[in-house]
Amino acid sequence: MKRSRAKKPSRKKRLNYGRLPVLLFVLFLAYLVIVAGGQLRQLWVMKRTLAQAEEELKTLKAHNQQLWEKVQVLQNPGALEQLARQRLGMVKPGEVPVLNSSPPSQGPNQAAPKE
Structure with a gap:
């Protein structure tokens, strides 16, 4: 024989309004944590x-200072005349240019050329 099970009346879960302020407070705190x-x-x-910008500014100021020193020189x-003579090989009118045909002298750290 089968016993018929009597269905118990289902209880509806009702929201406990006593805990609602706590739940709202926790949600508010979670929101603040996310935003913060x-x-x-x-x-x-x-x-x-x-x-990074301050470091770049410092570098650029140092470079700018070097450029101003070159301008002053x-x-x-x-x-200016000395620079033109050294780099460009310029001579004054009436001067005889002297060309150095020997190879540059070797320093102590340079090896002698192999023959």
Whole structure:
């Protein structure tokens, strides 16, 4: 014989309104953590970018200083003439150019050419 099981009346789970404020508070905290995390990451990226830009600025200022020193040197006519003579082989009118046909002298670290 089969016993028929009597169906128990199902209980509907009802929301416990006493816990609702706690649930809302936890959701609010989770939202704040997500938003703050994104902002902190963005701040970290901006700080890193700023550090890179400051390092590049420092390098460019040093290079700019070197260029200004070259400008100051080249504004001296004597230095400009010396540079023209050395690099371009220029001579004054009436001077006889002297050409050096011997190979450059070897330093102590250079090996002698093999014959």
